[in-house]
Amino acid sequence: MNVPEIFGSMVFNEEVMEARLPKVTYKSLKKTIQEGSPLELEVANVVANAMKDWALEKGATHFTHWFQPLNGLTAEKHDSFIQPAGNSRVIMEFSGKELVKGEVDGSSFPSGGLRATFEARGYTAWDPTSYAFIKDGSLYIPTAFCSYTGESLDKKTPLLRSMEVLNGQAMRILRLFGNTSAKRVVTTVGPEQEYFLIDKKLWEQRKDLIFTGRTLFGSMPPKGQEMDDHYYGSIKPRIADFMADLDAELWKLGILSKTKHNEVAPAQHEMAPIFTTTNLSADQNQLTMQIMKQVALKHGLYCLLAEKPFAGVNGSGKHNNWSMSTDDGFNLLEPGETPRENAQFLLFLMAVIQAVDKHQDLLRDSVASAGNDHRLGANEAPPAIISMFIGDELQAVLDSIENGTPYSPVSKEKMQIGVSVLPGIPKDTTDRNRTSPFAFTGNKFEFRSLGSSLSISGPNVVLNTIVAETLDEFASKLEGSKDLNADLQSLIKETIKNHKKIIFNGNGYDDEWVKEAEKRGLMNLRTLPDAMEHYLDSKNVEMFTKYGVYTETEMKSHHEIKLEKYSKTLNIEVNTMLDMIYQDILPAAYAYMNTVAESAAKVQAIVAGAKCSAQVNVLKKVSEFADLLDKEAEKLEKLHEAAEKIENVAEQARHYVDKVIPQMENARKIADSIEPLLGEKFKPYPSYADLLFRV
Numbered sequence: 129m130n131v132p133e134i135f136g137s138m139v140f141n142e143e144v145m146e147a148r149l150p151k152v153t154y155k156s157l158k159k160t161i162q163e164g165s166p167l168e169l170e171v172a173n174v175v176a177n178a179m180k181d182w183a184l185e186k187g188a189t190h191f192t193h194w195f196q197p198l199n200g201l202t203a204e205k206h207d208s209f210i211q212p213a214g215n216s217r218v219i220m221e222f223s224g225k226e227l228v229k230g231e232v233d234g235s236s237f238p239s240g241g242l243r244a245t246f247e248a249r250g251y252t253a254w255d256p257t258s259y260a261f262i263k264d265g266s267l268y269i270p271t272a273f274c275s276y277t278g279e280s281l282d283k284k285t286p287l288l289r290s291m292e293v294l295n296g297q298a299m300r301i302l303r304l305f306g307n308t309s310a311k312r313v314v315t316t317v318g319p320e321q322e323y324f325l326i327d328k329k330l331w332e333q334r335k336d337l338i339f340t341g342r343t344l345f346g347s348m349p350p351k352g353q354e355m356d357d358h359y360y361g362s363i364k365p366r367i368a369d370f371m372a373d374l375d376a377e378l379w380k381l382g383i384l385s386k387t388k389h390n391e392v393a394p395a396q397h398e399m400a401p402i403f404t405t406t407n408l409s410a411d412q413n414q415l416t417m418q419i420m421k422q423v424a425l426k427h428g429l430y431c432l433l434a435e436k437p438f439a440g441v442n443g444s445g446k447h448n449n450w451s452m453s454t455d456d457g458f459n460l461l462e463p464g465e466t467p468r469e470n471a472q473f474l475l476f477l478m479a480v481i482q483a484v485d486k487h488q489d490l491l492r493d494s495v496a497s498a499g500n501d502h503r504l505g506a507n508e509a510p511p512a513i514i515s516m517f518i519g520d521e522l523q524a525v526l527d528s529i530e531n532g533t534p535y536s537p538v539s540k541e542k543m544q545i546g547v548s549v550l551p552g553i554p555k556d557t558t559d560r561n562r563t564s565p566f567a568f569t570g571n572k573f574e575f576r577s578l579g580s581s582l583s584i585s586g587p588n589v590v591l592n593t594i595v596a597e598t599l600d601e602f603a604s605k606l607e608g609s610k611d612l613n614a615d616l617q618s619l620i621k622e623t624i625k626n627h628k629k630i631i632f633n634g635n636g637y638d639d640e641w642v643k644e645a646e647k648r649g650l651m652n653l654r655t656l657p658d659a660m661e662h663y664l665d666s667k668n669v670e671m672f673t674k675y676g677v678y679t680e681t682e683m684k685s686h687h688e689i690k691l692e693k694y695s696k697t698l699n700i701e702v703n704t705m706l707d708m709i710y711q712d713i714l715p716a717a718y719a720y721m722n723t724v725a726e727s728a729a730k731v732q733a734i735v736a737g738a739k740c741s742a743q744v745n746v747l748k749k750v751s752e753f754a755d756l757l758d759k760e761a762e763k764l765e766k767l768h769e770a771a772e773k774i775e776n777v778a779e780q781a782r783h784y785v786d787k788v789i790p791q792m793e794n795a796r797k798i799a800d801s802i803e804p805l806l807g808e809k810f811k812p813y814p815s816y817a818d819l820l821f822r823v
């Protein structure tokens with residue numbers, strides 16, 4: 129495989145644009161991409177035509193406006209390029225108008241009451257900052273999705289808005305420090321993607337995996353992940369084939385797939401791309417998830433992206449590595465060489481610290497989903513409490529600033545006290561802390577609470593906006609300062625004092641931390657309904673509306689959509705559970721008991737006086753559990769019925785989390801006790817052992 133040749137071969141990227149567009153067109157398109165200036169229709173016409181010619185050469189017949197509705201997935205409607213040309217002939221055409229704007233009957237996408245059904249039309253608008261590409265015979269055009277009244281109905285629009293807001297505020301700080309060369313600040317993200325691969329034939333035999341993406345039943349196999357022998361272990365040939373194919377497909381689409389390895393749990397793996405601009409990264413991560421699923425099927429595998437597919441086994445997350453960088457490539461979270469650079473670094477660092485402390489609720493909420501609730505707070509993923517890890521070296525720097533004491537570095541050889549008032553910052557020397565939800569890892573922050581299936585847009589909208597808000601506050605305090613150095617010192621000191629409670633460098637899995645966090649006054653929002661209670665708090669609404677990232681109407685609709693989706697997910701899970709109990713588990717138990725009873729009867733007919741106590745024992749146990757399961761299922765049914773009658777979305781979600789979920793757990797416990805008692809041939813579905821070890 130000639131990687132440089134195939135890389136980006138299906139993408140209408142800068143190189144292709146430059147080669148195929150007339151110089152003037154290319155120049156004005158570039159201006160639009162870099163500065164967000166509006167695109168003239170004549171320019172769009174030329175671009176569209178070049179795109180079409182290129183797409184036809186690559187074998188495409190259709191084009192689609194590709195967008196990201198609020199359900200967190202992507203949507204597409206395909207139109208062919210054909211135009212009647214008389215004499216029953218067709219020609220292939222694509223106009224600037226078709227490129228720039230599309231119409232979508234959006235009535236079936238979630239809008240949380242944003243659009244009355246009588247004007248259910250939405251439109252899609254080309255996002256020229258993300259490249260068009262070809263997949264499955266169609267030219268994909270990344271677009272934003274809005275209502276005709278201008279509200280965003282998607283995940284891309286607010287993300288672009290939040291990047292713009294951060295750009296504006298970060299530039300003010302850079303100017304303060306005398307930077308006159310940078311023209312823009314962009315946020316960058318590299319999302320590490322975890323996933324499970326199981327055999328497709330086994331997947332087909334489990335209704336829970338088919339309908340809910342996760343197992344609702346299943347007892348632990350004799351061997352789990354306790355040996356840690358899977359992590360970074362050698363990759364099985366079948367999986368290696370899948371990974372090679374996945375890389376090739378991603379590379380064709382210009383996705384910088386870089387790292388692949390086995391994860392902690394059996395059958396769990398990870399792919400990490402090289403970071404890029406946030407909105408491109410968000411588009412590419414959505415594509416990556418889709419392509420993982422497609423490629424898996426080709427290999428007779430099924431790719432599970434649910435956050436917690438197996439109870440008792442590590443779940444899958446997505447680490448959102450985030451930083452800010454100037455257009456000339458300077459990473460603003462990179463500790464510098466000079467005291468001036470370090471002062472600037474510290475100010476950006478403090479901005480992130482204040483932002484995370486002030487908006488723990490929003491960050492927690494941005495990663496909340498029915499699936500991720502099973503993961504956060506279990507002893508594997510980051511806890512539901514948002515805290516930050518900055519490492520011993522940086523901690524020592526902050527301590528010295530706060531206390532006004534000389535800085536004594538943790539590792540002697542790295543020490544470099546700056547000549548000015550602010551100390552030199554040594555490179556990251558401390559061990560990575562894997563338990564922290566929000567960790568500084570040398571030149572970026574790693575937000576680890578995202579679930580594996582989540583669109584990264586939501587969390588990044590929050591990150592960009594909350595950091596912009598703090599940068600705004602800092603810039604306003606420092607602009608016009610007569611003694612920048614002194615004012616900077618006191619601002620940093622004050623910020624440390626006010627927000628150091630968010631910093632926790634210890635073990636986030638420890639029970640002690642939960643108590644300690646409570647003492648510090650940190651929020652512990654355990655579930656989605658808990659987190660959503662704060663979403664519409666005035667500090668949040670004020671911030672998002674102030675910067676024009678969300679309108680209040682948009683926020684209310686997100687609130688409704690999210691709670692509604694939560695209840696819908698649980699509704700499907702309960703239905704599936706009951707179906708499996710009545711259709712699969714109980715019948716399997718009866719069939720097994722029947723065979724055991726028959727065997728005992730036959731033995732006794734032949735062997736006079738045989739006790740058959742083994743059979744009797746099994747019959748006793750299984751029938752007792754079957755009775756219990758039937759009772760628990762009935763209770764679950766009643767609670768579920770009550771939940772479905774509740775009209776208020778918040779109350780309904782509350783009922784699900786407080787009443788229904790605990791009852792689902794009760795039912796599961798009994799079912800999982802039956803499973804190991806049944807003979808292998810009577811198992812109602814492939815076991816955890818089959819799923820995790822037979823790939």
Ligand code: ADP
Nearest residue numbers: 316317318319400401402403449450451459572
């Ligand atoms: P880990 O040890 O967590 O696996 P790595 O060092 O392999 O971390 O990097 C993880 C991710 O961080 C990669 O996707 C990488 O591209 C990304 N990354 C590195 N630098 C930046 C940055 N400045 N901004 C955003 N992401 C970055």
Ligand code: MG
Nearest residue numbers: 320447574576
């Ligand atoms: Mg990581």
